[in-house]
Amino acid sequence: MNEQYLNQTIRRIVYLESLKQSEINKLTPRIKAIDKLIKEQLLDDELTEMTIKSFNGVVTEIKQGVKAELVAYTDTVSVTLVDVAADSYAFEAKSIDSAFDGFKLASGIKVAEKAKVLEKIVNNTPLSVTGSEGKTVTDLFSELANNESNKYINHIKLARYEGKTNQQIVQMIRGTRKNGYKDGLMEVTARQAKTIVRTTVQHAAMQGKAEFASDNADIIKGEQWLSTIDGKTSSACRSLDLQIFELGKGPRPPLHHNCRSTILIVLKDEYAGRGNINKRASKDGLVANESYYSWLNKQPKDFQDDVLGETRGKLLRSGGLSADKFAQLQLDKNFKPLTLDEMRSREPMAFKKAGL
Structure with a gap:
C-alpha cells in the first residue's frame, strides 16, 4: 500500500469534516426563521381561547412554514452533495495518478460529464446506515421536513389541550x-x-469514489476499509478497519449516522507502484500502520473500557485473542455488531480465559 496515497486520503478526511461543518452552519438562518415564525404566530391571541377554525389556521401556518424552511435547507445541501461526489471522483483520479507510477487510468471520462450520473447515484443509491437501511438521500431529506414539521404541530396541539399559555x-x-x-x-x-x-455528505463522497473505482475496475484489486482512530469510532467501523474486500462486494461508508470512515482503493499488484504505508493518523498524531484494535490494545485500560465497555475491554486484554481475531468476533456476516452472548457462544474459551 502506498504511503503518499494514504496521506492524501487522510487529508481528504479532514477536509470532508470541515465541509460537513460548513454545510451545517447554513442551517442557522433557517432555525432563526422558524423561531421568528413561531413567535409571530403566537404573539397575539391565546391558542386556548381560539375557535377550532382559527387554531387550525395557526397550526397550518406553522407546519407549512417549518416545512418550507427545512425543504429550502435540504435543497441547498442537495446541490452540495452532487459537487462533493464529483469532487471525490476527481480527487481520487488525481490522488492515484500522483501517488503511483507505472500505469495510466483506464477512465478518460471528464468529471463534468459525470455530474448528471453522479447526481442520480447520490440521490437514488440506498444507504446501509443502521436505522435507515434502504433509504435514499431523497427519503432522508423528505422525512426531515415532514417529521419535524409534524412534531411541532403535535406538541402544540397537546399543549393547547393541556391549557398551556402561548408563552409556555x-x-x-x-x-x-x-x-x-x-x-x-x-x-x-x-x-x-x-x-x-x-x-x-459522507455518502456522496463515497459514491463518487465508488463510481471512480467502477470506471477503473480493470486496474483495481479491491477496497480497504479505513476507520478514524479515536475514542468516538463505532463498534462496526473499529472491527472493519483495514479489511480488504473485492471491488463492490464489501460494505461502504457510511455504515451508521455520523460515520467518518472511508475506503482506500487497492490496485492490482502490477499497478501498485512504489512505497509502503508505515504511519497513519489518529487523534494523537501519527501512529504505526496497524488496525484499530492493535492500536487500542496499547492504550490505557480506562480508555479501552470507555471505548468498548468493561466486559469487552477485559476480553481484549485477557481473552488471548489477536487483534484480528477480536475484530472478527465483533460483527456477524452482515457486518452488524454481535451481542456479548453471541460472542460467548462463538469463543467460549476466550471468555473463560478472561474470567468472564
Missing part, C-alpha cells in the same frame, strides 16, 4: 434560557438536520 408553548419550542436553549424542539430539529447532513 414558545418556551417549549425554543427551549429555556437557563439550559442554553438546548431543551426545546428547535434544538432537536437542529440535531436531526446535522446528523443527516454529516451522513449524506
